[in-house]
Amino acid sequence: MMELRFACQPGCTRCCQTRGFVYLTEDDLSRAAAFTGMTREAFEARYVIRFRNVLRFRKPLEGQCHFLTASGCSIHPVKPVQCRVYPFWPELVEDVKAWREEAKRCPGIGKGPLVQIGSAMETASEMKRAYPSFYGDDG
Ligand code: SF4
Ligand code: SF4
Numbered sequence: 001m002m003e004l005r006f007a008c009q010p011g012c013t014r015c016c017q018t019r020g021f022v023y024l025t026e027d028d029l030s031r032a033a034a035f036t037g038m039t040r041e042a043f044e045a046r047y048v049i050r051f052r053n054v055l056r057f058r059k060p061l062e063g064q065c066h067f068l069t070a071s072g073c074s075i076h077p078v079k080p081v082q083c084r085v086y087p088f089w090p091e092l093v094e095d096v097k098a099w100r101e102e103a104k105r106c107p108g109i110g111k112g113p114l115v116q117i118g119s120a121m122e123t124a125s126e127m128k129r130a131y132p133s134f135y136g137d138d139g
Pocket of ligand 2: 015016022065066067068072073074075076079080
């Protein structure tokens with residue numbers, strides 16, 4: 001039986017520094033633009049790359065994300081779904097080996113209270129709804 005424990009560690013920003021892309025939903029884009037006081041169009045032009053049906057943040061020349069500051073995520077209340085639900089991503093909560101392996105990157109995995117598997121799966125399903133093209137459900 002898979003046992004999940006997780007507690008994000010104060011002051012940690014390792015997941016924001018991990019190499020990779022931050023993908024957005026259209027709603028993420030609207031919320032982040034409003035939060036930063038920019039129009040959607042201006043925010044997208046400055047921070048986002050749009051492919052056919054996929055949006056992702058541009059990367060700064062150094063580092064992984066424009067919004068990572070010394071004190072953490074500068075758009076924390078409106079950060080994209082993938083940031084908000086990490087590490088409860090389908091590919092991690094559905095695979096015990098992958099979850100344990102991820103603990104090498106995320107020091108919060110294995111700490112804190114037990115997380116009900118049902119609630120972890122529900123959180124993970126938010127990823128599938130937010131990024132259907134990554135989870136084989138884009139119609
Ligand atoms: S790597 Fe894990 S513990 Fe660190 S900020 Fe990200 S979720 Fe929290
Ligand atoms: S948007 Fe915020 S939480 Fe997501 S990678 Fe950037 S700094 Fe980290």
